Structures are given as C-alpha cells and as structure tokens.
Amino acid sequence: MNNKMKLEILSKSENESFARVVVSAFAAQLDPTLEEITDIKTAVSEAVTNCIIHGYENKCGIIHIQCEIIDHEVIIEIIDYGIGIGDIKRAREPLYTSKPDQERSGMGFTVMESFMDEVEVLSIPHVETKVIMKKKIINNIDI
Amino acid sequence: MEFHTRVIEDTIIAKIVGELDHHTSEDIRNQMDYLLSMNGVKNVIFDLSQLTFMDSSGVGMFMGRYKKVKALKGVPLLVSIPLSIRKLFQMSGLFNIYGECSNIEDGLNKVRRGKHE
Numbered sequence: 001m002n003n004k005m006k007l008e009i010l011s012k013s014e015n016e017s018f019a020r021v022v023v024s025a026f027a028a029q030l031d032p033t034l035e036e037i038t039d040i041k042t043a044v045s046e047a048v049t050n051c052i053i054h055g056y057e058n059k060c061g062i063i064h065i066q067c068e069i070i071d072h073e074v075i076i077e078i079i080d081y082g083i084g085i086g087d088i089k090r091a092r093e094p095l096y097t098s099k100p101d102q103e104r105s106g107m108g109f110t111v112m113e114s115f116m117d118e119v120e121v122l123s124i125p126h127v128e129t130k131v132i133m134k135k136k137i138i139n140n141i142d143i
Numbered sequence: 144m145e146f147h148t149r150v151i152e153d154t155i156i157a158k159i160v161g162e163l164d165h166h167t168s169e170d171i172r173n174q175m176d177y178l179l180s181m182n183g184v185k186n187v188i189f190d191l192s193q194l195t196f197m198d199s200s201g202v203g204m205f206m207g208r209y210k211k212v213k214a215l216k217g218v219p220l221l222v223s224i225p226l227s228i229r230k231l232f233q234m235s236g237l238f239n240i241y242g243e244c245s246n247i248e249d250g251l252n253k254v255r256r257g258k259h260e
Contacts, residue, residue, distance in 0.1 A: 013166035020196075038196075038227045045198040049165045103172070103207040107199035107235050114234060 001072075003029060007065040011056045011080065013049075019065060020044040026067050027074045030137035039115035040074070040135060046108040047078040047131045054098065055082030055129055076133045084125030092121065146171050148178060153217075154186040154254050155179070156247055160193040165200035175208050185217030186257075188250040189241075192223035202235040209240045218242065218257045220250045 005026050009015045020041040027040050044065075051063045064079040085091045091098070092113070097106035112119045116133040123129040144161035155178050159171065178184060187208060212219040220242045224232055232238055244250040 013164075016164050016166050017162055017196075034227065041196060042198050042231065045164055045196075045200075049198065049200055053165065103203045105199045105203035105206060105235060107202055111199050111231065111234070 001029065001069055003069040005067050007067075009048075009063050009065070011052045011059075011061045011063050011082075013052055015063075016045055016048050016052070019048045019063070023065065023067055023076060027069070027135075027137070030069060030072060030074060032137045036135070036137055040076070043112045043115045043119075043133055043135075044076060044078070046111050047076075047133070050108055050131070051078065051080035051082065051129075053102070053104070055080035055084070057083065072138065073134055073136045076135075077130055078133075079128060079130045081128055082126075084127065084129045085121065085123040086125055088121050088123060144170070146174060148174060150178065150181075150184060151251060152255075153183050154188060154251060155184060156188045156190060156250075158190040158193065162196040163194060163201035163204070164196070164198050168200050168204040172204055172207065176211065179208075179211050179215065185212065185215035186219070186254045187212050187217065188220045188222060188244070188247060188254070190222045190247060191225065191228070194225055194228060197228050197231060199231070199235070202231065202237060205237055205241065218254050220244050220253060222247060222250055 007022055009019060023044045024037050024041045048063060061080060061082055066077040068075045090096055092109040094110040095106040097104040112133060116135045118134040120132040144167035147158045149156050157175060209219050222244055244253055
C-alpha cells in the first residue's frame with residue numbers, strides 16, 4: 001500500500017493530542033496492533049512536544065507533519081522552523097535536557113528511538129529542524 | 144484529562160483519568176504541589192487505572208513529585224498501571240523510585256506500615 005498525508009498545526013500544547021491522534025489514525029490503514037499504535041502515538045507526542053518546548057520555546061510557530069505509507073512501513077516527518085538543535089548527538093543522549101529547570105525527563109529522543117524502528121534528526125538552527133521516524137507494521141504481513 | 148484527589152490521613156490519593164502529556168501534566172503538577180504543601184501530608188498514591196496515554200512529559204511529572212514526597216520523608220506509590228504504559232515506566236526507571244501496590248487499600252496499608260519501620 002502507498003499513501004500520503006500532510007498536516008499543519010500551530011505549536012500549541014493543545015495540539016499535541018490532536019497530532020498524535022491524526023497520525024495514528026493514518027497509520028491505522030496498515031492494521032497495526034494496539035501496541036504498535038501506542039508506540040506511534042507516544043513517539044509523535046514526543047516529537048511534537050519537542051517542537052513546542054524547544055523549537056519554539058513556547059512561542060507560536062508552525063509545525064508540519066508529513067506521513068507516508070510505503071508497503072508495510074509508515075514514515076513520519078515532524079518539522080519546525082524554530083531555534084534548532086546545535087548538538088544533535090548530545091540532545092539524543094538519554095536523560096539529557098537543555099531545560100533542567102522545567103522538570104523535563106530528558107527521555108524524549110530515547111522514547112522515539114525505542115518505540116520506532118528508525119529515528120533521524122536533521123537540524124539547521126533557526127531554519128529547519130526535522131525528525132524522521134520509521135516503523136514497519138508487521139501485524140498484517142502474510143507469512 | 145480529569146484529575147481527582149482526596150486525602151486520607153497523611154496520604155494523597157490521586158487518580159488520573161485520560162491522557163497525560165506536556166499539556167495536561169501542568170495541571171496535575173500544580174494541584175499535587177498545592178496538596179503536598181499542606182501540613183502533615185506527605186505520601187502519594189497515584190491511581191492510574193484510567194490513564195489511557197502517557198509520554199515522557201508524564202515521566203517528568205512523576206519524577207518531580209517523587210522528589211517532593213521524598214523531601215517530606217513520605218512514600219510514593221502507584222496503583223493499576225495499564226499494560227500499554229508499563230513499557231514507558233520500565234524504560235524511564237520510574238519503577239525504581241515508586242513502589243507498586245495492587246489497590247488503594249493495599250497502598251494505604253503500605254504507607255501505614257512505613258511509619259513503623
């Protein structure tokens with residue numbers, strides 16, 4: 001199966017649940033298990049929260065979400081145009097947070113990495129930051 | 144998200160109904176910290192039987208409340224963690240800092256026993 005969708009939202013925390021529900025509804029075409037849906041929902045929630053808290057530092061901005069289904073794989077791109085990530089390697093370290101005063105767990109990227117098959121992070125500070133996540137939905141593959 | 148709290152003896156019983164993310168964890172944080180600032184209250188039992196979703200913002204909220212409860216020399220406990228959310232609890236190490244109990248009554252007994260230890 002091949003399919004595509006594109007979503008544009010404002011970086012408001014109210015939209016975190018909206019974004020994860022839309023993406024999981026799109027991925028539902030692949031007939032995922034409940035666990036796979038939860039994994040996708042959680043990973044999307046992490047990426048969108050990062051855009052809001054870190055990318056735009058709670059100021060208003062635009063978040064683009066693009067999803068593609070290619071065969072049995074869902075590919076999710078979450079893009080913001082905020083401050084960006086200077087040191088991606090450090091940002092991806094478990095428990096690292098650039099905002100220790102805000103009670104952040106520093107687990108965002110770790111959650112994305114463990115709940116999805118692949119996570120790629122690309123950032124040009126103050127221009128564009130993109131998180132690309134891929135997950136194979138194995139539930140409906142005929143063996 | 145709905146958040147219900149009641150206080151029994153020196154223990155807050157806090158039930159989270161719905162989804163816990165960056166947006167909703169702020170409310171819980173504020174209400175919990177208000178209750179924990181009251182005289183004599185020091186233990187927390189989180190009832191998660193109706194928690195339907197959680198991400199790492201929820202982890203941050205639980206870690207923060209753990210620190211407050213520990214500072215008061217209280218006991219932090221969890222009841223009824225949904226299967227779908229256990230993976231995140233395990234990954235983030237929340238099971239190392241929170242005790243788990245089978246129901247509220249069991250939790251209250253644990254807290255009472257804790258006093259005599």
